[in-house]
Amino acid sequence: MAEMKVNVMTTILQVKKLTGGYSPKRPVLHEVDFEIRSGEMIGLIGLNGAGKSTTIKHILGLMTPHSGEVKVAGVTLEQSPEVYREAFAYVPESPALFDELTVEEHLRLSGMAYGVSGEQYDLRVEELLKEFQMLPKRKAFASHLSKGMKQKVMIMSALLASPPLYIIDEPFLGLDPLGIRSLLERLVEVKKSGAAILMSSHILSTVEAYCDRFIVMHGGAIAAQGELGDITAAAGMRDRDSGLEEAFYQLVSGGGK
Amino acid sequence: MAESRAELEKLWRERAGRFRREMMPYIRYMGQSGFPAFLSLVLIMAVISYTKLVVNPPADFPIGEIGVLVLTPFLCRSPLRTWLHPADVVYLMPREHQMGSYLSLSFKRSIKWSGVWAVIVFLLYTPLYSAVNAGGGSGAGVEAGNAGVLLLAFVCLVLRVINYWGAWQERRISWSGHRVFSRVLRWLVTALVIGGWLFAPLGQAVIINSLGLFVLGIMYRNAAKSSFPWERLIEEERGTRKRYYAFFSLFIDVPVLDNSISRRPYLTWLLRRIPYGQHSTFVYMYAASLLRTEIGGILLRIAALGCLVTYWAAEAATLSGWSAVFSIIVFGFVYSVQLGALRNINKYTVWRSIYPLPENGRIGQYLKVDAAALATGFVLLWLAAAVPLLLQGIFAPPAVAAVLLLLFVWRRPKVLRRKLLLEEEEE
Numbered sequence: 001m002a003e004m005k006v007n008v009m010t011t012i013l014q015v016k017k018l019t020g021g022y023s024p025k026r027p028v029l030h031e032v033d034f035e036i037r038s039g040e041m042i043g044l045i046g047l048n049g050a051g052k053s054t055t056i057k058h059i060l061g062l063m064t065p066h067s068g069e070v071k072v073a074g075v076t077l078e079q080s081p082e083v084y085r086e087a088f089a090y091v092p093e094s095p096a097l098f099d100e101l102t103v104e105e106h107l108r109l110s111g112m113a114y115g116v117s118g119e120q121y122d123l124r125v126e127e128l129l130k131e132f133q134m135l136p137k138r139k140a141f142a143s144h145l146s147k148g149m150k151q152k153v154m155i156m157s158a159l160l161a162s163p164p165l166y167i168i169d170e171p172f173l174g175l176d177p178l179g180i181r182s183l184l185e186r187l188v189e190v191k192k193s194g195a196a197i198l199m200s201s202h203i204l205s206t207v208e209a210y211c212d213r214f215i216v217m218h219g220g221a222i223a224a225q226g227e228l229g230d231i232t233a234a235a236g237m238r239d240r241d242s243g244l245e246e247a248f249y250q251l252v253s254g255g256g257k
Numbered sequence: 258m259a260e261s262r263a264e265l266e267k268l269w270r271e272r273a274g275r276f277r278r279e280m281m282p283y284i285r286y287m288g289q290s291g292f293p294a295f296l297s298l299v300l301i302m303a304v305i306s307y308t309k310l311v312v313n314p315p316a317d318f319p320i321g322e323i324g325v326l327v328l329t330p331f332l333c334r335s336p337l338r339t340w341l342h343p344a345d346v347v348y349l350m351p352r353e354h355q356m357g358s359y360l361s362l363s364f365k366r367s368i369k370w371s372g373v374w375a376v377i378v379f380l381l382y383t384p385l386y387s388a389v390n391a392g393g394g395s396g397a398g399v400e401a402g403n404a405g406v407l408l409l410a411f412v413c414l415v416l417r418v419i420n421y422w423g424a425w426q427e428r429r430i431s432w433s434g435h436r437v438f439s440r441v442l443r444w445l446v447t448a449l450v451i452g453g454w455l456f457a458p459l460g461q462a463v464i465i466n467s468l469g470l471f472v473l474g475i476m477y478r479n480a481a482k483s484s485f486p487w488e489r490l491i492e493e494e495r496g497t498r499k500r501y502y503a504f505f506s507l508f509i510d511v512p513v514l515d516n517s518i519s520r521r522p523y524l525t526w527l528l529r530r531i532p533y534g535q536h537s538t539f540v541y542m543y544a545a546s547l548l549r550t551e552i553g554g555i556l557l558r559i560a561a562l563g564c565l566v567t568y569w570a571a572e573a574a575t576l577s578g579w580s581a582v583f584s585i586i587v588f589g590f591v592y593s594v595q596l597g598a599l600r601n602i603n604k605y606t607v608w609r610s611i612y613p614l615p616e617n618g619r620i621g622q623y624l625k626v627d628a629a630a631l632a633t634g635f636v637l638l639w640l641a642a643a644v645p646l647l648l649q650g651i652f653a654p655p656a657v658a659a660v661l662l663l664l665f666v667w668r669r670p671k672v673l674r675r676k677l678l679l680e681e682e683e684e
Contacts, residue, residue, distance in 0.1 A: 062610060086613030096608065098546075098606070105541075109541055111533070115535040118533050141520070
C-alpha cells in the first residue's frame, strides 16, 4: 500500500552517478547525481534536450542505466520492483490514457493498481472530480476529452494513489488557469503531508515560487542544484536576489562558472 | 492554377501507391498462411451450391427478400479513399479551393470499385431471380423476362448513383446525429425501393421510389453542411486503414493503430461487477478493452452470426445434426482467433510497466478475461445447436460438441500462457 504516512525528512529518491541513454555508445546523461527527501518539492529545469525526460525515464525504470543507480524508497527496481513502483506516481508530459475507459474508470483503475482501499477511493474520487471541475465529465471517454482535461485525469490518478513520491513531467501543458491553481494547491498540500515531488517544467516563475530546491540540467549533466541562492551562485551572479530565470539563462548560455 | 491541380493529383497518386506498397508485405504473409486456399475452398463450395440453386430452385425460395438483403449493401456502401492524414489540416487545408481535382480521383476510384461489386452481385442475383420466377415463385414485382431484368438493372443503376451522391452529402453534414440518421434513412429508402420493385406492382413501385427520393432530398437540403469535411474524411481514412490492419493482424503482427471505441452501455454492467482490488487491476483493464474496442464488436457479430447459422443447421437437422457441430467448430475457431487479438490492445501502454503490480499477475489476469469471453461465446454457440437438436431427440452431436468445446477451453490457457511469455521475452 502506497499511503504516505511519515512526515520526517527521509530520502525517498536517490539518483547516484547516473549515466544513461538510448544507446550504450552515446550516453545522454552524464553522472547525474541528486536526491529528494520527503516533504520537498524539487524543480527539474533545462532546455529541450537537456536530459530531463531521460532522467525521469530512468527513475521510472523504463530505461536501464549504463552506470550508476536509482533508488526509490531505499531500493533499486531490481531489488524490489513492487516496493519501488508503489512508492511513486507519475504524470507524463503527454497524457497516456486508455481510449476505452471513462474518466471515472481511469481513477478506479489507478486506485486498484495502487491498492487504495475502497473507502479511501470513494472519498477521494468525489473530492478530486469536484476540485478539478471534472464532475460533468466523469462518464466521458478519454478520446472525447481536450488535452487539458486528459492532463487533469493524469493528475487526478496520481493524486488518488497518494504515494510518497510524485514524478510530474510538464504538468501545466494544456491546463486551464483553474486547473493549474488546483494542481498547485494540491501539490502544496501533499508536500505538507510529507510527500516529495519532482516536477519538470519550463514555467520558471511557477517553479521558483513553489519549489524548495532546483536541479538545472544542461547537455545531459547537472549544471547546478540547490536552493535559489546556490543556483545564482553557480551562475556567477553577484546579486543574490536575482531570480531563477536570469540564473537559468546564465547557466545554459555558458555565462555560469 | 492548372499546375497546382496537377501537383495535387500527383500527390493523390503517390499516396495511393504508398498505401499499396505498405500493404504488399502483409498480403504476402496472408498468402503464405493458407488463407487463400481456405477462401478458394469456400468459393468452390459456394459456386456448387449456387449452380444447384439456379438449376433447381425450391418453389418457396424467398428470392425477393434475398434480393433486398443482397442488393441493398452493394448499392448503398460508398467507401471513399482519400488518403488524407491529420497533418493535412495544416498543410493541405490552405489549398482547399484546389482540392476538387484531388477528390475527383477518390470519387473515380470509389465509383469504379463499388460499381464493379454492384455489377457482380447483380449478375449473380438475376439468373436466380429469373429461375425462381420461371418456376412459378414470382411475386408481384418486376417480371422475370429480359425487359424486367433490364428495368431492374436501370433501377439499380439509378440507386447506385443516388447513393454515391447521398454518401457524399452525408460526409458533409456537420452534426454526427444527423449524419447517422441520414445514413440509416438512405439505407432504408434504398432497401424499400428495391423491395418495391421486387414485390409491388409497377405503379406502386414508382410511387415508393418517388417518395423515398423526396424524403432523402429534403433531408440533405436542410442539414447543416461543411463545404469540405476534412475531419470526417481523415477519420474515415483512419478507419479504413485500421480495418486493413485488423484483417492482416489475423496473420502477422501489424503496427498498432488507435482503437475506435463504442460505449456499449448494455455491457458496462459487466465491468462494474469486477471486484475493486489490486488483484483485479488487469482484469478490469482487459475487460474494458474487450467490451469497448472493435474486438468486442467483432466477437458479438461472430457469435450472433454463428448462433444463427448453427441454429439453422440444427433446426434442419442436416447430416443428422452433425452439420451444426461443424458450424460450431468453424465459428468457435474464428471466435477464438479473434479473441486472441485482445492481447495486442494496450500492448505498449506505459502503465503496464509503471503500475506497482507483478508481471506474472498480469498474464494470469489476462487469461481470466480470455477464458470468460471464450466460455461465453462457446456456451452461446452450443446452446444454438443443442436446444433444437435435443428437442428433436438427437443427442450424440450436441454431446460431442460439448466435449470438444470443453477440451478447447481447458487447453487454451496453457497454450496462450506459453505464447504470452514468449512474446514478453521477445519484447
